[in-house]
Amino acid sequence: MKDEELSGLLREAAEAHRPDRARMLARIERGMASGRPAPRSVRPPRAVRPWLRVAGATAAVCGVLAAGAFSVTWAGDDDRAHGGQVASAPSxxxxxxxxxxxxxxxxxxxxxxxxxxxxxxxxxxxxxxxxxxxxxxxxxxxxxxxxxxxxxxxxxxxxxxxxxxxxxxxxxxxxxxxxxxxxxxxxxxxxxxxxxxxxxxxxxxxxxxxxxxxxxxxxxxxxxxxxxxxxxxxxx
Missing domain, CATH: 2.60.40.1290 (Immunoglobulin-like)
Known part of the structure; x- marks a missing residue:
């Protein structure tokens, strides 16, 4: 087979090829479900950084609220009504x-x-x-x-x-x-x-x-x- 004929066949095969997008997505989903990282990053670093800043701020706010909730919960133990007699102390x-x-x-x-x-x-x-x-x-x-x-x-x-x-x-x-x-x-x-x-x-x-x-x-x-x-x- 001549070089010109071989080159033509290779070009036609390349043009006829179409990636199986559904199969590629399925492979990515299987990788994510099993805990393995995806084959490549789907977001550039510049797009990820603002999201991380928002997540960090959200975590800080949640920490403050949790501290407040702890304080009130702890306090509630002492604020319940108690019955019974008490010892006589100076007024x-x-x-x-x-x-x-x-x-x-x-x-x-x-x-x-x-x-x-x-x-x-x-x-x-x-x-x-x-x-x-x-x-x-x-x-x-x-x-x-x-x-x-x-x-x-x-x-x-x-x-x-x-x-x-x-x-x-x-x-x-x-x-x-x-x-x-x-x-x-x-x-x-x-x-x-x-x-x-x-x-x-x-x-x-x-x-x-x-x-x-x-x-x-x-x-x-x-x-x-x-x-x-x-x-x-x-x-x-």
Whole structure:
């Protein structure tokens, strides 16, 4: 066969060939279903990058929402109604204004301190109360008072001591959001360092927490009473 005839036959065969598009798509789909990468990228890199940026932003937003949901769920454990009698402790109502007039952070075996959690932000905050006792307590009432500045409303509370040992309430009184933890009758607070925390939303921006304070009133298992209090500082 002459070269001219061979070239003509090859050209005719090339022109007559048509790719089987359906078969190619089927192969790609089978590869994707089995977890194998497709034979080649179907999008150029420039088209993929904006999609990745959108996906990253969406993931960040979901993370914030999840953190918020966790905070509210955790708080809900303490906000349920609790029944039963409670131990008789010194009346917190009588000492509410006294913290301004001289309740000290330390009284006998009892010490307390208040600080706004460093993870608080421009819209939400957590006030941490540390209570330290060098001997067991047979009665205890802890009150955290958060001044009702712009937008302040409760999102929950928690404590490091067992939930079943305390009754918990949150209410508004005298311009404050009041978190109260009261030890149940027959229960004991062991010697050590314990944490109580109140969580709340507030208006956007820095919040002045200098009007917030905590009081704690206790009866020592060995006998005798102790009362302490502390102010909070400025925070976000």
């Amino acid at each position: 917190p109502a009588a000492s509410t204004p006294a913290v301004r007039g001289g309740l000290r952070p330390e009284d006998g075996p009892l010490w307390t301190g208040g600080v706004v959690d460093p993870h608080s932000n421009a819209y939400w905050a957590q006030s941490n109360v540390t209570l330290r006792t060098t001997e067991p307590l047979s009665a205890l009432t802890v009150e955290l008072r958060v001044a009702r500045t712009g937008g302040v409303n409760s999102t929950g509370s928690w404590r490091s001591l067992p939930e079943r040992d305390f009754t918990v309430s949150v209410n508004e009184s005298g311009g404050y959001l009041v978190y109260r933890w009261t030890l149940r009758a027959g229960r004991t607070v062991p010697a050590g360092t314990h944490t109580f925390a109140g969580q709340y939303n507030h208006a956007e921006g820095d919040r002045d927490a200098t009007g917030d304070y905590v009081t704690a009133h206790a009866v020592r298992a060995s006998g005798g009473k102790a009362s302490v209090g502390d102010h909070f500082g400025r925070s976000r």
